[in-house]
Amino acid sequence: MKGHAYARRLKENEKKLLVDLTSKNVTPRDILSTLKEQDESNNVGKTPIQLLMLLFNDKQFFTEFSVNNISNELENIFFIHPRSLDIWRAFQHILIVDTTYKMNKYDLPFVQIVGMASTNKTFSIAFVFIINEKEENYNCALTCLKLTLEECMYPRVIVTDRELALMNACQQVFPDTTRLLCRWHITENIKKHCRQSIKSQHKWDSFLAMWTVLIESPTWILYSENYKKLQSMLSEYPGVLKYLDQVWLSKYKEMFVSVWIDRHLNFGERTMNRVESHHAKLKKYLCAKNSSLDKFVGCIDQIVKSQLTSIYESFENSRIFLKHRHNLPCFRLLRKLDLSPSTSVENEDICCDGELEMFKEKFTNQSKAGKKSLLRKLKDIFQPKIPDMFHPYITHVQDVRGDGNCGFRAISVCLGYGEDQWLYVRHQLVDELLTSYDVYARVFTDGIDELCNSLCFSQLLAPAEHWMVMPMTGVLIANRFGVILNYLTKRCDKTFFPLWRGPKHFQYHHAITIAHVYDTHNVMVQLEGDYPMPTISAYWIRHRAPSTAEWQTMYMSRLEFYRQLKPCNLKTPVITIEDYC
The missing domain is CATH 3.30.420.10 (Ribonuclease H-like superfamily/Ribonuclease H)
Structure with missing residues (x-):
């Protein structure tokens, strides 16, 4: 139905956006541009590569x-x-x-x-x-x-x-x-080349059975005896024996016969x-x-x-199986398994100084158009995206391990704990949620169960259901740690103020920033100066205590600065986070 009017109809969220932008007197051209930008399936202008x-x-x-x-x-x-x-x-x-x-x-x-x-x-x-x-x-x-x-x-x-x-x-x-x-491919090739020579079904079945016995011979002596039996069986079919010898046994028997391949640890993969x-x-x-x-x-x-x-x-299931001899769980064999990248035992430093010098030399000798082309290619290597308006205010970006706990690792870095304290952050947020569960149930309504499930996890390599759920987790972070959280994404930046405590409740307060990149990863971003402050979270607008209104008053100029820099038809340029590491 590609190109049909039915397939081009607006989705429910697009209809709501259309109504919202129309009520704000946005021109139809700019509305269309916004709808196209937010449509992830819109690939117009991009080549397959x-x-x-x-x-x-x-x-x-x-x-x-x-x-x-x-x-x-x-x-x-x-x-x-x-x-x-x-x-x-x-x-x-x-x-x-x-x-x-x-x-x-x-x-x-x-x-x-x-x-x-x-x-x-x-x-x-x-x-x-x-x-x-x-x-x-x-x-x-x-x-x-x-x-x-x-x-x-x-x-x-x-x-x-x-x-x-x-x-x-x-x-x-x-x-x-x-x-x-x-072995399966070898047997299929034998069937293809030899079936026409051995017409009798009984002899054919006997031949395949003998061939299986031959290739599964566990010792050289048994292999020699089984080969002699195969020779005797194929005495009427010299062409078949010649094919087996010349094509498979003489050249490759060490690669599929048990007596040779079982000398190497192969875990039964044949x-x-x-x-x-x-x-x-x-x-x-x-x-x-x-x-x-x-x-x-x-x-x-x-x-x-x-x-x-x-x-x-399967790792978890192995906990319930017991070893017959010592009555120990099978999972004990995996207790120290770590799927994270290991450090090389060699003292090996990998650097790119030589390659960078070669790039600079080539870049210097290019024309203006050539230099622009090389710069575009260089930028294409790095995809983490942070909106352009924040570039002048970024002093540092710290990447964290991408194991599904990256959001909590980034918050831990922002708070000064170091990324290895991500589990402490998770526990603090769980405590925050459960201590005031009834209150948060009114704030998050149907999403509170998903939020609670996402936080209750304590292992490395967190599956998707235990990743940081935004914007709900942002509300908990601001409330628990008494900070202002700026959350930067490709599509919708947000600011989270504490819901129930205003500036007067804090002797000192500060803002922290994380950025969502690659669509699945979070990094810590350090912003300095009077940077534009993203739009306030709707949760704060709807559920804040009256005493917290001063947050908005205090940062009104920077919130307005953000709105001025981000009109609805502005395309978001990108930077590479490595430039600030």
Whole structure:
């Protein structure tokens, strides 16, 4: 129904905005501009690659790209979900790599790399769009993968099918890693080449059974005996025996026969069924073969989050299982598991001084248009967005760990505790809410249960339901800690004053600021001087005590300054937070 009037109708929130802006005598042109800006699905003027890059940055994917040296065309797109990276650092032992096709409108081969957690759950590690299935493309993909890990954490086993380009790339990039071939693919190839030679169904079934016994031989002696039995069985079919010897056994038996592969810790992974099932799941999510790349990546984001929920659930379930010998919970084996990035044992400093000098030299030699182009590309690398009006007043931006507790970490930094005291902030806010629960129930009405649930969490890697819920949490922060909270976002900045205590109740008060960036992350921002103060939260307007009206009077000039700098048709420029770190 694309282009149909029914599909272009206004949503309920857009109708309310239309009525509100019309009542304020905003011109139709400016109303339309505002509606377009607030419509997240409005992609007019953006190329498919621009949409893809914006999505990568918003979701904080780790990405790498390669281009053709001659045509300068994009060839390989490598990306890892940030949550997948955390899991893989804990379970980097097994890699299963496979390529699938007909999953996007550009017919790009899609490489998916998966791993296995300690509770036998599968998780996606990395994804790659490649221009073709050549060795250099696979080499590029695996090299990007290798760059994400410390040297001591390289995988021990890689499982693939017999795709020579991929096998050679694995050998080059991970020379010390054991390479295994998928038994299922081997058997399918044997069926394809040998079924016509063995007509009898009984003999065919006997042959497949004997082949299974051969490849599962646990010792060299048993392997030799089973091979002789297979030779005897195929005496009438010399072509089949020749095919097995020349194509599989003579070249690759060390990569799929148990007597050899069981010398290496492989956790029973002898097929690529895990990655094949993930191909099927992704195709089910897409529901179409001509999907755009940004929609494709959006589905991957959903799948990875679903995987992680299942993995964490399996960790919790393992608490109830007991070891037979010592009667201990299985989860004890995981009690010290930390999915956060670890510090390298090597005293290794990574710097970019040389690269920066090269950039400056190239920048100096460019024309005016070339300099603007390079600056745009440099800015595109950093996506954290803070409205332009605050730029002159920012003296420092401090990033915090993005583990789902980032909002509470940023508040802890603002209060001078340091980000590691995020749990103290959570406990203080829970106490604030429960102590005056009946009062807050009238303030937040239906949202109070969601707020309470979001705060009651004490572990690392908080799932989405335990992230900071704004603007409700902003009200609790201002009340509990007696501060003015400025909350900066791409769409709607807010100021939170204490609801029930005015300036006279405090011997000294100060304002703190956090910014919501990447659509999922929060950072601490330090503002100095008479900066514009964002619009006051509606909760304060509706529920404040009369004695708190002086807050608005005290900061009226700065609130008005903000309104002057942010007309409804103004597009929000961006800055990079690293410039102030």
